[in-house]
Amino acid sequence: GNHWGYGKENGPDVWHKNYPVALGSRQSPIDIPHQVSHDPSLGPIVLDYDHCTSINICNNGHSVVVNFDDTDDRSVIHGGPLENPYRLSQFHFHWGGKGCDGSEHTVAGNSYASELHLVHWNAVKYKLFDHAAAAPDGLAVVGIFLETGDDHRWLHTITDAMYMVKYKGSATDFKGFNPKCLLPSSLHYWTYLGSLTTPPLHESVTWILLKEPIAVSEKQLGKFRLLQFTGEEEDQRLRMENNFRPPQPLKGRRIRSSN
Ligand SMILES: NS(=O)(=O)c1ccc(C(=O)O)c(S(=O)(=O)NCCc2ccccc2)c1
């Protein structure tokens, strides 16, 4: 059927036909304006990833995803705007085409080359990820902007594995990767209540966007574009690029800044 995607016929502008919440009141991504209210009550976010266990890296036809074992609290984020610890489930990326930007959130109207999302779920309140993903306080996604510059010394482990997951539906073992190596030096952040940026677009995400981008090289970003939206058996070969949803209306929401 007409599965959702990022093309002309199935892209963000028509998602509302199958997912009416696309026109909802807390959709993501958004543009982060110049002036954001600083909330002194917002404490630091804490990422406890030291015992995290990555399982595999896969191509789900929309992005490249690294999945984690989230059967216990071995890798959690807590603090900041969060009332509970949230368990790391997966991380993935959004990016543009050659020489074009591909972040989802924008800052004062400016896009970055790419955006990394670390997806966490509230396993204190919800038994299953699927339940959390549909609950207003179910998910916490940390967003990290990628800008082009020097090679990122640790991103190689991910880009080197991409030739193994070129096609939709492919996966390969990817153990022992700790995403702490992808964090910028500062954990200062913006936070607001939003949604998944892909269908089903559930309004279940507390977004925590790090202000400081990380640098990756054009060469490393180019390896993302070797991935395909399409499966190995499909006649069509569609290069995986521009897999980002554009900013959505703020609809009166408050964005807070950590400091
Ligand atoms: N850009 S984003 O952080 O909003 C996001 C993008 C893709 C996915 C995904 O499904 O892989 C996810 S997910 O891993 O949170 N899954 C959401 C879809 C889903 C809902 C309910 C049950 C299973 C999957 C999040």
Ligand SMILES: [Zn+2]
């Ligand atoms: Zn995402």
